[in-house]
Amino acid sequence: EPVEIELWHAMGGALGEATNAVAEQFNASQDAYNLTPIYKGNYEETLTATIAAFRAGEHPNIVQVFDAGAATIIGAEGAVIPAQDLIEQAGIEFRDDYIPGVANFYADADGKMVGMPFNSSTPILYYNVEALEEAGVEPPTTWEEFEQIAPALKEAGYVPMAQSHLPWIFTENFMSRHNLQFATNANGYEGAEGTELLVNVEPLKMHFTKVKEWIDAGLFGYYGTGWGDNQAPFENGEVAMWLGSSGSFGGLRQSADFDFSATFLPYWEAVTEEPYHTFIGGAALFAMSGHPDEENEAAAAFFEFLSSADPQVFWHRETGYVPITAEAYETAKEQGYYDEVPQAEVGIQQLQGRAGEWNNGYRMGFYVQIRDVMNREYGRIFSGEATVDEAFEIIEEEGNRLLERFAQTQSG
Template structure:
C-alpha cells in the first residue's frame, strides 16, 4: 500500500514538473483603461494554453519604462518583453546586444513570420535598414484631426484637408467666438509628422536608417514657414497652444472651446466614451504649397521588444505570445477597444468584414492615412537620444508661443542642441 502510494505521488510530481509553464514578464507603459485591456489580453493568452504564462507589469510612463528596462538589462535582470515608444526606438535598436529582432526570435522558435503581413506604415518604422523587423508593433497610432461637427456646421464649413483650407475656416470660426484648433505633442505632430506628410527629410543619413544621424533638419525654410504660421495663428486666436502636456491640449476640445484637435488615432475610443457631442475624424492636414497631395504619416505609440539574455524556453514563450497577440481576432479586439490601429493586414480585413467601420467610420481613418502613398522620407526615423531632443523642442515651442524667442532663433537652438545630443549618442555606440 505504501509502495503504491509512493509510486502514485512520484508520478504526480513528475507529471507536474514536465508540464510546468514557462513564465515570462512584460514591462509596459499602459496605465488606466489601457492597462486593464493589456491585463485582459495577457490573461486570455494564459488561459488559451498551458505551456506559458506571461505577467504584465506597469512601469510608469514611456520614458520611465524605457529607462527601467535598460537599467534592468545592464543589471542582468531584464524583463523578457519591453514596451518602447516611437521616440525611444533608435535607443533600443542601436544599443548593442539589447534587443533580439522579433523576426529572429519567431523563426528560431519555429514560428512562421512574414513582414509583409504587417501594414506598410507600421512595419517599416520598427525595421532595420535591411527591412528586418526588430520590434513587434503593438499600440500603433498616427496623428489625425478630430472635429466638432456641430461647431463646423455653424460656419457652413467642412473638415479641412489642407492647412490653406484650415486657415480660411479659422477666420470663420473666430467670428463665431471659437478658436479653430489645438494639438497635443507638438514635436510629434508639427515636426515629425509635418515632415512625413510632406515627404521631407527629418534628419541626415536617410532619417537615420542608413547610418547614425548627426543633425535634425528643423531650421529649414519649410519648418520656418510652418511654425511661423502657427505663431501667427496663435497671435490671431486661431490656434491655441497649451504647452507640452497632452491632456491640457485635448481637454479644450472635449469642452468645446476649440473646434478641432490634432491628436492620436489611439484617442478615438476614449473620446467616444467621454464626450456627448458628435465629432468626426479626418487626415492630418498638409500644405498644398509644399506637397500637392500629401503622403502618409509616421506611426506613433510603441512596439514590444524581446530582450536578450533569456533562455531558449523563455524566448519561445515570447514568440508564442507574439503569435497570439497578432491573431486577427486579438488585434481586432485591441483596435476596437482602444482606438489603436490593427497592425496586420489580416486584422484590418477582419475588422472591415465585421461591419465595424460601417458603424464607426472614424475608427478607420488612422489605418487609411497610414496606407496613403509613401515617399523617400516617410518610412520613419532613427534618432538617438530622441526623447531628449523632443524635450528641447518642447522648451523652444514654449518660448516661441510665449513670445520669448523668434521662430528662427528657437529652431536654430533645437538644431544646435540636437546635434550635441546626436554626437553624444554616437559616442556611446562606439
C-alpha cells in the same frame, strides 16, 4: 506550471484596460505560458525604468518602447533580441503581411524586424461635430483651409484647434506628410555616424511662424507639452478640433459627451500639392535578452498571438490603434466595422497613403531628448521669448550634438 513572463508597458486608462484584456486572452488561449502586464508610467518613464533595470539585470522579458525611443533601445548593446529572430528561434514562421509602414519603422538596415509592432498609430484630426455645424464650416483638408474657417469657429466661441504633441505632429509628421527629408543618412537609417537633423528648413519654419500667429490671434490653443495637456480642452468642449493619436479614439469614445468625428491630418498645399502618408506612431514591443530559452519561447508565442487576427481586431476596435497586418485590416472590414464607425478607418487609410522618398520612418538615437529640446524651444516661440529662426538654430545645434553623442556610443 506555466512559464511566467512580464511585459512592461505605458498604456494608462482605457488603453491599460485593453492591454490587460489582451494579456488575459493570451493566457486563456493556452496553458504553457502566463504573461503579466505591468504599467510603468508614460512612454518616457517606461523607457527610463527599463534602461535602469537592464543595467541592474532586472529587466522584464518584454518592454513597450515608443517610436521616439526605438533607436535608443535598438542601439543599446546586447539589450534586445530582434523580434524576427525570437520568433524564428521558437520555431514559429514569421508572417510577412505587416503593413509596410509598420514593418519599416521597427526594422534594421537589412529589413529584419527588431521591434514587434503593437500599438501603431498616426496623428489624425478629431472634430466636435456640433461646433463645426454651429460655425457653419467643414473640417479642413489643408492648412490653407484651416486659415479660412478658423475665424468662424472663434466667432462661435471656440478655440478652433489644438494638438497633442508638438514634436510628434508638428515636426516628425510634418516632415512625412510633406515628404521632406528629416535627417541625413536617409533619415538616420544608414547609421548613426554623421546623422544630422534637417529641421531648420523653410517649410517647417513657415509652419511655426503661422502657428505663432494663430495663437496670438486666438485661432489656435497651446496648453502645454504633457501628453494629455491638449486633449482635455477638446474633451471639455472648449476646443473645436484636436490633432491627436488615432490611438486616442477608444478613450475619447468613452470620455467625450458630444458627437465627434475624425479626418486626415491637414497639409500645406503651398508645400505639396498632394499629401503623403505619415510615419507610424505609437510603440512596439521589444524582447529583452538575458532570459532563459523557455521564457523567450513564451515571449515569441505572445508576439505570434498578438499578430493574429482576433486580438489585432479586438485591440484596434477597443483603442483606435491601427491594424498592423493585412489580415487584421481585412477582418475588420469584413466585420463591417468601418460601415458602422467610418472614422475608425482614417488612421489606417492615412498610413496607406502616397509613398514618398522620406516618409517611411526615421532612426535617431537620443531622439527622446531631442524632443525635449524641441518642446522647450517651441514653447519659447509661442511665448515670444525666441524668434522662429533662433529656436530652430538651437534645435539644430543641440539636436545634432545629441545625435553625435549617440553615434559615439555606437562606435564601441
